[in-house]
Amino acid sequence: MAVTKEQVLVGLEGVKSPEGTTLPRTGKLSEVVAGDGKVFFSITVDAAQVEAWEGVRKRAEEVVRALPGVTSVLVALTAERKAGTAPARAPQGGAPAPAAARAAPRGEAMQGVPGVEAIIAVASGKGGVGKSTTAVNLALGLSALGLKTGILDADIYGPSLPRLLAIKEKPQTIGGTRLKPITRYGLSVMSIGFLIDEETPMIWRGPMVISALTQMLREVEWGTLDVMVVDMPPGTGDAQLTMAQQVPLKGAVIVSTPQDLALIDARRGIAMFKRVNVPVLGIVENMSYFLCPECGTRSDIFSHGGARHEAERLGVPFLGEVPLHMTIREKSDAGLPVVATEPDGPHAKIYRDIAANVRDQLKGAGRAPPRIVIEP
Numbered sequence: 001m002a003v004t005k006e007q008v009l010v011g012l013e014g015v016k017s018p019e020g021t022t023l024p025r026t027g028k029l030s031e032v033v034a035g036d037g038k039v040f041f042s043i044t045v046d047a048a049q050v051e052a053w054e055g056v057r058k059r060a061e062e063v064v065r066a067l068p069g070v071t072s073v074l075v076a077l078t079a080e081r082k083a084g085t086a087p088a089r090a091p092q093g094g095a096p097a098p099a100a101a102r103a104a105p106r107g108e109a110m111q112g113v114p115g116v117e118a119i120i121a122v123a124s125g126k127g128g129v130g131k132s133t134t135a136v137n138l139a140l141g142l143s144a145l146g147l148k149t150g151i152l153d154a155d156i157y158g159p160s161l162p163r164l165l166a167i168k169e170k171p172q173t174i175g176g177t178r179l180k181p182i183t184r185y186g187l188s189v190m191s192i193g194f195l196i197d198e199e200t201p202m203i204w205r206g207p208m209v210i211s212a213l214t215q216m217l218r219e220v221e222w223g224t225l226d227v228m229v230v231d232m233p234p235g236t237g238d239a240q241l242t243m244a245q246q247v248p249l250k251g252a253v254i255v256s257t258p259q260d261l262a263l264i265d266a267r268r269g270i271a272m273f274k275r276v277n278v279p280v281l282g283i284v285e286n287m288s289y290f291l292c293p294e295c296g297t298r299s300d301i302f303s304h305g306g307a308r309h310e311a312e313r314l315g316v317p318f319l320g321e322v323p324l325h326m327t328i329r330e331k332s333d334a335g336l337p338v339v340a341t342e343p344d345g346p347h348a349k350i351y352r353d354i355a356a357n358v359r360d361q362l363k364g365a366g367r368a369p370p371r372i373v374i375e376p
Contacts, residue, residue, distance in 0.1 A: 002034075002035060002036050002037050002069050003034055003037065003039060003064075003067050003068070003069040003070045004034055005032045005033075005034045007034075007067060007069075008032050008034050008039055008041075008064055008067065009024050009032060011063050011064055011066075011067050012024050012029070012060060012063065012064070014063060015056060015059050015060045015063055016056070017053075017056060018049070018052045018053065018056065023043070023056065023060060028043050028044050028045055029041060029042075029043060030042040030043070030044065033196050035196070036170070037069055037070055037071035037072065037170070038070075038071065038072050038073075038170065038195045038196065039064050039067075039070055039072070039073045039074075040073075040074045040075075040192075040195055040196060040212075041075060041076075042075070042076035042077070042078050042211060042212070043056065043057055043060070043075065043076070043077050043078070044078045045077070045078075050077065053077055054077060057075050057076075057077040060075050061073050061075040061177075071170065071173070072170065072171065072173055072179065072195060074195060074212065074215055074216075074219075076211035076212045076215060077211060078210070078211040111218070111248075112248045113217050113218060113222060113228065114222075115222055115223055115224045115225060116150070116222055116224075116225045116228045117225065117226050117227070118226065118227050118228070118250040118362060119227075119228045119230060119247060119248060119249050119250060120227060120228070120229055120230065120249065120250055120251050120252065120253060120281065120358070120362075121230045121232045121243075121244070121247075121249050121251075121252040121253070121273075121278070122134060122135035122138060122229060122230065122231055122232060122252075122253045122255060123232040123234075123252055123253070123254055123255070123269050123273070124232075124234050124235075124254065124255045124256065124265070124266065124269060125234070125235065125254075125256070125264070125265025125266045125267070125268045125269040127158075127234035127235070128234075129234075129255050129256055129257050129286055129287070130255060130257075130286040130287060130322070131231065131232075131234060131255045131286075132153075132155065132160035132161070132164060132231050133164065133286075133328065133332045133337075134253075134255045134284055134286055134322065134351075135151065135229055135230075135231040135255075136151065136161065136164045136165065136231075136332075136337050137337050137338065137339045137348075137351040138229060138253065138351060138354060138355055138358065139151040139187055139227075139229040140185060140186075140187065140337055140339035140340050140351070140355075141339050141348075141351045141352040141353075141354060141355025141356070142226075142227050142229070142355045142358070142359065143185070143186050143187060144339065144343070144352055144355070145352070145355055145356060145359060147226040147227050147359070148224065148225050148226045148227075149186070149187055149188075149225065149226065149227050149228070149229065150181065150187060150188035150189070150190075150222055150225045150227075150228045150229070151187050151188070151189055151190075151228070151229045151230075151231065152190050152191070152216060152217065152228060152229070152230045152231065153189075153190065153191030153192065153193060153231050154213050154216075154230050154231055154232050154233060154243065155231055155232070155233045155234070156192050156209045156212060156213065156233065157209075157233065158233075159191045159192050159193030160191075160193075160231070161189055161191040161193060161231065162191055162193040162194060163193075163333070163335060164332055164335060164337065165184045165185070165187075165189060165335055165337070166184075166334065166335020166336070167182055167184055167189065167191075167194065167335070169182060169194075170194055170195070171190065171194050171195075174221050177219070178219055178220065178221050179216075179219065179220045179221070180220075180221050181220055181221070181222060181223075182194065185337070185340040188222060188223065188225065190216055190220050190222075192212065192216065209233075210243060210246065213243060214246065217247065230243075230247070230249075235265075244272065244273060244276045244278055245276050249273075249278045250279070250362060251278065251279040251280065251281035251358075251361065251362060252269075252273045252278050252279070252280050252281060253281050253282060253283075253284060253319065253358060254266050254269050254270055254273075254280065254282070254283045254284070254316075255283075255284045255286050256283060256284070256285060256286065256306075256307050256310070257285070257286055257287045257288075257306075257307075258285050258287070258288055258300075258304050258305060258306035258307055263306050263307065263310050266283065266307070266310065267310070267314070270283075270314060270316065280316045281316075281317065281319070281358055281361040281362065282311065282316055282317035282318060282319035282357065282358070282361060283307045283308075283310065283311045283316060283317070283318055283319060284307070284319050284320060284321070284322065284354060285305075285306070285307030285308060285318075285320070285321040285322070286321075286322045287322070287323070287324040288304055288305075288307075288321035288322060288323055288324070289304050289321070289323050289324065290323065290324040290325070291323055291325060293325075293326055307321070308321070317357065317361055319354045319357045319358060319361075320350060320353055320354040320357060321350075322347075322350055322351070322354075323347075323350075325347060327342070327345070327347060328347055338351070339351045339352065
């Protein structure tokens with residue numbers, strides 16, 4: 001029998017805060033997500049109390065894992081600065097940095113993911129431009145080039161990988177503390193969507209999202225990977241900026257449609273990555289044009305070439321253009337991505353060419369994983 005939210009809360013009554021209060025009565029516990037054997041919640045404390053509360057987080061995880069019917073547990077400890085405390089000092093002559101920008105400066109102290117040589121982000125300034133479909137086919141394209149590839153669904157609010165890859169099974173635990181990624185089409189895959197029901201709303205604040213993402217990166221047995229593709233949340237808010245600073249990204253791929261409205265948001269995405277010193281590997285123009293499946297007539301529904309012109313204007317590489325086509329949409333909805341299921345088709349070739357351009361951008365800038373071998 002699967003565990004319920006009420007059973008979890010009863011169990012957590014046995015977990016005490018540093019002050020001796022039972023955890024559910026501290027006011028620091030988020031909404032508990034429980035169902036189908038999976039439990040997910042966070043504990044939010046003041047930044048100065050994180051060290052004291054880490055033991056509480058571990059104890060809570062142990063207690064919930066011991067409950068009958070629990071198959072996996074993820075407990076996030078998140079920190080927030082109290083209102084009225086002094087913000088970090090801004091650079092000389094500049095305005096105060098936002099909270100996310102102060103969270104974790106990029107540099108030598110940034111912790112990587114053991115066994116993973118390169119992490120790249122696939123991002124967009126807004127939703128609805130086909131970012132997740134692009135991320136999945138890019139990862140498959142990199143795998144087709146001979147790179148051992150993984151993909152992390154970092155879109156906590158709207159995870160797409162379970163549907164795009166038709167994954168219904170749940171990840172196994174290793175030693176009761178770490179998750180094993182699910183393998184599909186040769187990719188190592190992890191998503192918050194594997195741990196919660198598809199229709200469960202994730203009503204979380206930014207710090208909670210970042211903590212959950214950090215755990216999915218570093219408490220998952222990814223094994224040895226040449227490249228990990230991170231399907232980032234859309235937009236350029238606090239969560240995206242902090243993610244870019246806390247994860248040692250080798251570069252970012254920006255996905256945009258060609259019309260001016262989408263390109264405005266793409267510019268924001270590029271500016272965000274440049275601000276935190278993440279190299280922009282290039283721009284992909286998705287839904288670049290439409291080919292009628294009946295007559296073959298081409299229509300530039302969302303204009304055409306805008307992303308290429310924007311890449312030239314900003315001095316970043318243009319990685320390729322993907323058409324708006326029924327096959328791509330149908331295959332994606334069915335969990336049968338074209339690169340894997342129609343490898344000899346024209347759409348798979350487009351994605352493989354984009355993947356080759358990404359690989360070459362990594363290698364050309366001296367940022368490629370040492371095991372990458374470019375085939376003749």
